[in-house]
Amino acid sequence: MDMKVAKKKLGLKEKYRTMTRDLGWEPSYHSKDELFPYVGYEGIKIHDWDKWEDPFRLTMDAYWKYQAEKERKFYAIIDAHAQNNGHLNLTDARYLSALKIFLQAISPGEYAAHRGFARVGREFPGVGPQVACQMQAIDEIRHAQTQVHAMSNYNRYYNGFHAFADQRDRIWYTSVARSFFDDSMSAGPFEFMIAIGFSFEYVLTNLLFVPFMSGAAYNGDMATVTFGFSAQSDEARHMTLGLEVIKFILEQDPDNLPIVQNWIDKWFWRGFRVLGLVSTMMDYMLPKRVMSWREAWEIYGVENGGALFKDLARYGITPPKGWDDAGKAIDHMSHQFMLGLYQWSFGTAFHAWIPSDDDMRWLSAKYPDTFDTYYRPRWEHIKKMAAAGTPFKNYGLAKLCQTCQLPCVFTEPDDPTLTCHRETDYKEHKYHFCSDGCQHVFENEPEKYIQAWLPMPQLFQDPVNGDLGEWMKWVSLLDGKDNGDYADSEDKKNFEVWRGLATTNQ
Amino acid sequence: MAVAAIKDYIATPRDRVENFHGKQLVYVSWDRHLLFAAPFLLCLPPETPFAELVKGPLSMLVQPDPDAAAIDWTAVEWLKSNQPWTPDFDASLAANGIGHKDQIRFRTPGLNSLAPAA
Numbered sequence: 047m048d049m050k051v052a053k054k055k056l057g058l059k060e061k062y063r064t065m066t067r068d069l070g071w072e073p074s075y076h077s078k079d080e081l082f083p084y085v086g087y088e089g090i091k092i093h094d095w096d097k098w099e100d101p102f103r104l105t106m107d108a109y110w111k112y113q114a115e116k117e118r119k120f121y122a123i124i125d126a127h128a129q130n131n132g133h134l135n136l137t138d139a140r141y142l143s144a145l146k147i148f149l150q151a152i153s154p155g156e157y158a159a160h161r162g163f164a165r166v167g168r169e170f171p172g173v174g175p176q177v178a179c180q181m182q183a184i185d186e187i188r189h190a191q192t193q194v195h196a197m198s199n200y201n202r203y204y205n206g207f208h209a210f211a212d213q214r215d216r217i218w219y220t221s222v223a224r225s226f227f228d229d230s231m232s233a234g235p236f237e238f239m240i241a242i243g244f245s246f247e248y249v250l251t252n253l254l255f256v257p258f259m260s261g262a263a264y265n266g267d268m269a270t271v272t273f274g275f276s277a278q279s280d281e282a283r284h285m286t287l288g289l290e291v292i293k294f295i296l297e298q299d300p301d302n303l304p305i306v307q308n309w310i311d312k313w314f315w316r317g318f319r320v321l322g323l324v325s326t327m328m329d330y331m332l333p334k335r336v337m338s339w340r341e342a343w344e345i346y347g348v349e350n351g352g353a354l355f356k357d358l359a360r361y362g363i364t365p366p367k368g369w370d371d372a373g374k375a376i377d378h379m380s381h382q383f384m385l386g387l388y389q390w391s392f393g394t395a396f397h398a399w400i401p402s403d404d405d406m407r408w409l410s411a412k413y414p415d416t417f418d419t420y421y422r423p424r425w426e427h428i429k430k431m432a433a434a435g436t437p438f439k440n441y442g443l444a445k446l447c448q449t450c451q452l453p454c455v456f457t458e459p460d461d462p463t464l465t466c467h468r469e470t471d472y473k474e475h476k477y478h479f480c481s482d483g484c485q486h487v488f489e490n491e492p493e494k495y496i497q498a499w500l501p502m503p504q505l506f507q508d509p510v511n512g513d514l515g516e517w518m519k520w521v522s523l524l525d526g527k528d529n530g531d532y533a534d535s536e537d538k539k540n541f542e543v544w545r546g547l548a549t550t551n552q
Numbered sequence: 553m554a555v556a557a558i559k560d561y562i563a564t565p566r567d568r569v570e571n572f573h574g575k576q577l578v579y580v581s582w583d584r585h586l587l588f589a590a591p592f593l594l595c596l597p598p599e600t601p602f603a604e605l606v607k608g609p610l611s612m613l614v615q616p617d618p619d620a621a622a623i624d625w626t627a628v629e630w631l632k633s634n635q636p637w638t639p640d641f642d643a644s645l646a647a648n649g650i651g652h653k654d655q656i657r658f659r660t661p662g663l664n665s666l667a668p669a670a
Contacts, residue, residue, distance in 0.1 A: 087558045234556060386589030419668045424587050427666055431616060442592030442613040445579045445655070453590040463584050463667055465591065467634055469655060475565050476653040478579065493554035496565040503567045503577060506595040511573065 058103075065105040067096075070173035082171045088234040090306075091299035095172030098294055101286045109181055113188065116276045120192060123272040128199045134548050135266040138333035139204065139541035140532055145197060145270065146206040146396035147323060147331075148258055151223040153193040154214040158227035159242055160186035166235040178287050182243075185280040192276060196269040203544075204537050206395045209522030213395050216521040218501035219323065219387075221451045225498060226320050230313075232494070237309050239291045245313035248288035249354065251281060252346040253321055257328045260336040296361040303362050312490070314366035315483035319450035325380035326387060329409065330401060338412035339380045347372070368483040374459045377413050381421040382455045388428065388531075389440035390453075393514075395523050397532035400429050420462055437531060441514075446500045448477040449484035453502075456480050472496065569652040576652040578645065580610055583659045584667050587617050591655065598646040602639045619663040629659040 056064060073081055085092075126132075136142070160183050167179030194210075201207035214220050230241035259274030295302050325339040336342075355365045384398070391398040401409065406425065409417045431438045444453035458464045459482075468479040472492045479485040488495045504510070510517045518525050532538055546552060555561050569576050576598050581591035594609050606625055614620045630637050632654060639648050639656075650656065 084558065088556055237556070382586075382589065385587075389589055420586075423666045423668075427587065427618065438587075438616050440588060440613070440616070442588065442594070442609075444590035445581075445593050455589045457586070463586065465581055465583070465586065467581070467591075467655060467657065469633060473565075475568075476651070478653070478655060491555045493561055493563045497563045499566055502593050506575065506577070507567075507571045512595055 062100075062103045062105055065107070066100065066177045067173050069177075078171060082169060084169045084235055085171060088236050088305065090236045090295060090302050092172075092295070093298055095170075095174070097297070098172050098174035099290060100174050100178060101290060102283055104181065104283070106177070106181070109184075112279070113184070116279075117188075117192075120272055120276045121195075124196055124199070124269055127269045127272075131544075131548065132268050133200055133203055134541075134545050135268070136541070137265040139537045140331065140333050140397070140399065141261075141265040141267065142200060142204055142206070142537060143396040143398070143532070144258070144261060144327040144331045145200065145267070146210075147219070147327065149193065149197050149207060150210045150213045150217070150395060151220045151323065152254070152258075153190050153197075153210070154220070155223050155227050156186050156190035156193065158224075158231060160184075160190065162227070162231045162238050162242055165231070166238050169235040175291070178290075182280075182284055182287060185277075185284070189273075189277050189280070192273050196273045199269060203540065205524065205527040205535070206397075206537075208524075208528075209395070212522040216501070217395060217523065218393065218446075221499065221501050222323060223320055225451045226316055229316065229494070236295065236305075239288075240295075240306060240309040241313045241316075243284070243288040244292050245310065245317050246288075247281070247284040249314065249351055250317040250321060251285065252350065253342055254324055255281070256342055256346065257324050257332070257336060261327065261332045264334045264336050265332055292358070293361070296358075296363070307363060308490070310363065311367040312487050315368040315372075315481075315487065316450060318368065318372050319447075319452055319480070319484070322379055322383050322452055326384045329380040329412070330384045330405070335408070340376050340412060343376050347376075367486070368481075371459045371481065371483060375456065377416040378420070378457060378462050381409075381413070381417065382457065383452075385421070385424060386444065386453050386455045389438055390444065391531060392439055392441075392525075392529055393517075393523070395521075395528040397530060397535050397537065399532040400432060401425060416462065432531075432533075443502050443505065445478055446502050447480035447484050448495055448498055448500070449479060449487045451498065451500060452480055454478065454480045567653065572652075576645070578605070578650060579653070579655040580605075581655070581657050582614060582617070583657055584664060585614070585617050585619065585660075587666055588614070591657075596645065598650075599644045601642060601644055602648050602650075603641040605645065606641070618665040619660065622663055623660055627660075629661070631657040631659070 163179045163183035163186060167176050167183060170176055170179065197207060214224060230238050233241065255274065259271060262270035262274065292306065295306055328335065328337070328339045328342060355363065387394060388398040388400065406417075406422060410422070428438045444455075446452065447454055454465065454467075456466050458466050466481055468482065468485045470477055470479075470485060470489065473496075475496065477488060477496070479488065505517055506512045510520055515525075523529055527536055555563075567577070572595060574597055575595050578594045578596060579591045580594060582588065592610070592613050594605065596605060596609075611620075614623070630639055632650070634655075634657070637656075
C-alpha cells in the first residue's frame with residue numbers, strides 16, 4: 047500500500063505564502079479601524095491591500111541568512127583595515143571631512159529611517175508592506191551600526207569623530223538632515239513612504255551614495271567601501287519598495303494622485319536641499335574627485351530622474367515643482383555652500399580649506415559658466431586675507447531657512463549675484479526661507495514648521511545665551527582640534543607624520 | 553488645515569521673542585556682496601539705536617569685504633521686508649519698526665569689487 051509521505055520542505059512559493067501572506071488575519075476582537083488608526087487621515091484611499099506586489103518575495107528566514115553572511119564578511123574586512131593601519135592609505139586627510147559629515151549627519155538618518163519603517167510596518171494594514179517595511183527597518187539599523195563601526199577606527203587617530211551623537215542633536219549643519227528625517231517621521235505612514243521610500247531611496251539615493259562610496263574607493267578608504275558593498279543589495283530592495291509603493295497607491299484610487307503629487311513636490315525639494323551638503327563634498331572635499339556635482343546631476347538627476355518621471359506620467363504624475371529651479375542651481379550650489387562652510391569653520395566639527403590653485407583649475411574646467419565669473423574672485427580674496435595673517439571668519443552667524451534649516455546661502459534662480467530673500471507672516475510671527483520651494487513647503491503645513499528647532503536662533507536662547515565658548519562645550523566641539531582650517535589642523539599634521547613613518551626611512 | 557493631523561493641532565513657535573531675554577533677532581544683508589555667504593543674524597535689545605547697529609556689529613562684520621571702507625552710510629539704500637525703506641539713525645530699532653526676526657537689506661550702488669563686471 048502506498049503511503050503519501052509528507053513533504054519535508056515547502057516549495058518557494060508555498061513558503062513565501064506561509065511566511066508572509068498567511069500571517070495576516072481578520073481581527074475579531076477589535077475592528078480594523080481600531081487596529082490601524084493612522085491609515086486614513088492623510089486622505090489616501092486603498093481598496094485592496096492584497097494587490098500589493100512583493101517583487102523580491104523574500105521571507106524572514108532567508109533574510110536573516112543573507113544578512114548574517116554579509117555581516118561576517120564586513121567585520122572580517124573592518125578588522126583587517128584596523129590591524130593594517132588602513133587609515134594611512136587615504137589619499138589625504140582632507141578626505142576625512144566628508145566622512146565626518148557623513149557620520150554626524152547621515153548615519154543618524156539611517157537610524158531615523160529604521161524607526162520610521164518600524165512604525166509604518168505596524169501602521170499599514172496589509173501584510174505585504176508590513177513584511178517589506180520590517181525588513182527595511184532592520185536594514186536601516188544595521189546600516190547605522192555598520193557605518194559607526196566602519197568609521198570608529200578613524201576616531202582612534204583623528205579629531206571630529208568623537209561626539210557624532212551629540213552633534214547630531216545640537217550642532218548646526220546636522221539639523222538639515224535631522225529635520226528632513228524628523229519631518230518624515232512626524233508625517234503619516236503614506237507620506238513617510240513617499241518621503242523616504244520613494245523620494246529619498248529611489249530618486250536621490252544615487253546622488254548620496256556615489257560621492258560617499260565611490261568617493262571612498264577613489265580615496266583609499268577600504269572601511270567605507272566595504273560598508274557600501276554590504277549595503278548595496280539592501281539598497282536595491284529599498285529602491286524597488288519605493289517604486290512599488292508609489293505605483294500601488296496610484297493604482298488604488300484616482301483621488302490619490304493630487305496628494306501624492308504634492309508629496310513628490312515637497313520631498314524632492316527637501317531632498318535636493320539636503321544634497322547641498324553632498325555637492326560640497328563632490329566638488330571640494332574629496333582630494334581625488336569622482337566626478338563633479340554637475341556631472342552627477344546630469345546622470346542621476348536629469349537622465350535617471352527624467353526617465354522615472356516619464357514612466358510615472360501614465361499615472362498622471364508630473365516632474366516635481368522645483369525641478370527647474372533645481373536645474374538652475376546646479377552650477378552654483380556647491381560653491382555658495384562651501385564658501386559658507388569655510389567662513390563658519392570655527393563652528394564645524396570638520397575642517398574646511400581654501401581650494402588650491404589646482405583645485406580652482408579643476409573647478410573652472412567643470413563649471414566653465416560660473417566658477418571664474420562668480421566664485422574665483424571670492425576665493426582669491428579669501429586667499430589674500432589668509433596670506434596676510436587675517437584669515438576670513440564670519441562671526442555674524444547666519445540666517446537659516448525655516449524649512450530646510452540650511453543657512454540662506456542660495457541666490458535668486460535667475461540672478462546669481464543676489465541672495466534669495468523670502469519671508470512670510472503666520473499668526474503674527476515672521477518666518478524666512480532660502481527659496482520658493484521651501485516657502486511652499488512651509489505654507490502647506492505652517493503649524494508643523496513653526497516648531498522648527500533652528501540652531502542659530504537657538505544659540506541666543508537658553509542654555510547658551512549667545513556665548514560662543516559655552517556653545518562649543520554644549521555641542522561637544524573641541525576648539526582648535528575639531529574645527530577650523532585644515533591647513534592648521536592636528537589631522538593634517540598627524541596624517542603627514544604617520545604616513546611619513548610608514549612610507550619613508552626618516 | 554494648517555497641518556495634516558488626526559485631530560486639531562496647535563503648535564508653539566520655537567523662536568518667540570520672549571525666549572531671547574529682552575533681546576530680539578535682526579537679520580541684515582548687504583546686497584550683491586556675497587563674500588558673506590548668508591544674511592547676518594544679530595541679537596540686540598530693541599532699544600538699540602539704529603546708528604549703533606550700523607556703527608557697531610554691522611560695520612565690524614562687513615570689514616572683510618574690500619568695499620567696506622568705501623561705504624557711505626548716509627547714501628546707502630535700505631530695504632525692510634524687501635521694500636524700500638528709510639531708517640531713522642537716531643531712533644531705536646523698535647521706534648524704526650524693526651520687529652523680532654525682521655530682515656533689513658542695504659544696497660551700495662557702484663561698490664562691486666568682488667562682483668562680476670556687468
